Amino acid sequence: MIADPRSVAGKQLVIDETTRILVVGAGPAGVAAARAAQAGGAQVVLIDENPVPYETMAEHVPQIWGGRMGGAVRNRNAIQEQMLDARPDLMQLFEAGVDIRLGTACWGLFTNQANLGWMPGRVAGLLDIEKNSHLIGFEQAIIATGRRDMGLAFPGWDQPGVMGANAALTLSRLYGALDSKRAVMLGATSEALIAALDLIADGIEIVAVVEQAAASVADEQLVRRIHDAGIEIMLNEAPRGVTSDANGVTGLVLQDRTISCDTVILGVGAVPMIDLLQAAGADCRFDGMRSGYVPALGAGFETSLKAIRAVGDCAGIWAKKSADASLAEAEGRLAAAAALDAIGLAAAAPDIAVPRPERSGDPAGDDLGDYRKAWVHASVIGAPSGTHVCQCEEITAAELLDVSPPHYLDVPRLPNRQRSLAEILGDGPPDPDHIKRLTRAGMGPCQGRRCREQIQALLALHEDLPLAAVPLAGYRSPVRPMTLVAASLPEDPAIAAVWDSWFGMPRQWVPYWEVDEKYTVASLATEKDHVSE
Structure with a gap:
């Protein structure tokens, strides 16, 4: 054989x-x-x-x-x-x-x-x-x-100057290369306020903290430190857009005011x-x-x-x-x-307790699902319909929830006929991977890093589900962008010999090891596997 x-x-x-x-x-x-x-x-x-x-x-x-x-x-x-x-x-x-x-x-x-x-x-x-x-x-x-950092869509969030809190800290503390002087922090969780205080220590002016909730949601000591630094925490507010020039953001637009700044920092979710x-x-x-x-x-x-x-x-x-x-x-x-x-190198276990989270009274930590849904509702749902949730594929929240076909197919947009996502996607909770395949949301160069959590929250809001009920969108290797040259690892010659069959490509020639001993009409069956010469 x-x-x-x-x-x-x-x-x-x-x-x-x-x-x-x-x-x-x-x-x-x-x-x-x-x-x-x-x-x-x-x-x-x-x-x-x-x-x-x-x-x-x-x-x-x-x-x-x-x-x-x-x-x-x-x-x-x-x-x-x-x-x-x-x-x-x-x-x-x-x-x-x-x-x-x-x-x-x-x-x-x-x-x-x-x-x-x-x-x-x-x-x-x-x-x-x-x-x-x-x-x-x-x-x-x-x-x-x-x-x-969790992304958050609003008009102008694709402008230079809208960035994640962790990115800001990496540029400031690790690289010494944060090109910002005046920033607004979105989110008043303990995580966001810790980031704000670290940036202040690095010489960045935090001109305001914006929070969609009706009350401060962070640890009281952190809130006191923010107030002591002369920073206002603006409650019941969400971004409505930005002002900008050729260099990017020049201000954050709120309900009834515009805050002058060169950077808007996304601190709504680590x-x-x-x-x-x-x-x-x-x-x-x-x-x-x-x-x-x-x-x-x-x-x-x-x-x-x-x-x-x-x-x-x-x-x-x-x-x-x-x-x-x-x-x-x-x-x-x-x-x-x-x-x-x-691995057989016995070592005494450190005499330390395993760190575990404790309930803190911070809604962003204790009721994270509701908090993130509230931010998406306040910012994304409240944004004009043309705002892209997935920047890479230019997909809006409405297109995502309507499960509109990808733009490159050039298919006329059809009314959703009031169908729910459950009816569109079948039984069970809405699945971001289904949405990804049908709309391409999350399939761009950033690999879903700006939209993954927003899509999860949008689906939960649409179906009135807890955030935890929406499955995690899948990841696949490579999880970092690679050039084709970098991806070309040395191969076993036996793999290279029949490379096309590894990708399931339609092939033109019948493999020599499957050629019948005698020619018959049946041997021309189109369902046979083929490979190149």
Whole structure:
């Protein structure tokens, strides 16, 4: 019997290097994990995608950068030096012998599971700052990819100067390259006010905080600090647009006033950055106490994928954890101890408690779903109908909820005939992945980072469902933009020989191994698989 050349059986994957423990993300949790793992005797590789290439930042990946990147971000060497000056802990880790790779993104994690059973172990795809891609094998991985910001549509939110809170802090604190002087913060949660105070410390003037709720929703101490700084918290307000010139935003338009500013900061929701984990197949669940969808974690912060652990903000965000980096560091040390034990390097577990969120009285933390829906209702639903929720594909909220076909099909818009999303999409809660396939919302270059949570909230509002009832829109690898050149990894010649069959392409020629011994009319059946010559 001739083996089918299209089978993965016997094919080899080219693995360029291996490490015992791979740590992805060099924030407080990732650095603590790498330090503990290295001290425990393991070979450790620590990667972090910062400094992010300017070309990637222009696509609002991994943050909503909002066009407020100073010219210095084009000079990678200067930004890397600035990073090391801002993060002396990285230099200490390097001097301790940890293999640290800055400007290196992890675009995929792969481990044998139900739908993938031929990997030669556990593998990660890396993309370095020179846009070279390769595969690294690992025994244990600790994912500490951090957070990003929820987008919020209103007229003019596509103008330079509308950016995420985390992007602003990265540019200001890590890169020293935030091109902003006067900013307005949208959102008065504890998370937003912490970000505002950090930006004030970096010399950025926060001229106002805008909140759609009728009362302040943050910790009272933080609210007092904002008032002491002379900043007004404007309640029962939502953006109605921006004024702008050739350089971007010049003001934020509210119901009955316009605030002069050069930057509008989106602080309505900090989102755990789980794209790498979810694309790998990890079980992720909605947890309002942890700021949205997070991986389900077991002992030692292990995800549902054996040997892959999650710590830091990607494992959950809450106000106390944001204000106290030692909580994320504790998660990193606990995960490292479990990873060391798993590879046979026994280490005593740190005598520290597992950090857990507590109810704070902050509606954005305790009732996150209602809070995010309220912001989308106040801003997106209240915006003119032509405002794009998905900027990449230029899709409005009305087109999304009507499930209008993508614009490139040039199909005349048809009335929805009062059908609900449940009737359009079938039984069960509305699924953002269905919406994505039918409208292309979330399929642009930013990979849904600006619209994913808005779409979730819009669907929940349309069907009067809790936010947690709307499934998470899917991620797929690569979770970071890659050029075709970077994506061309070395291939087993046996794979390249029948490359078209791997993509399910219509093929012209009958494979030689399926040619009948004698010619018959039946041998011309069109349903046979074909390959190229």
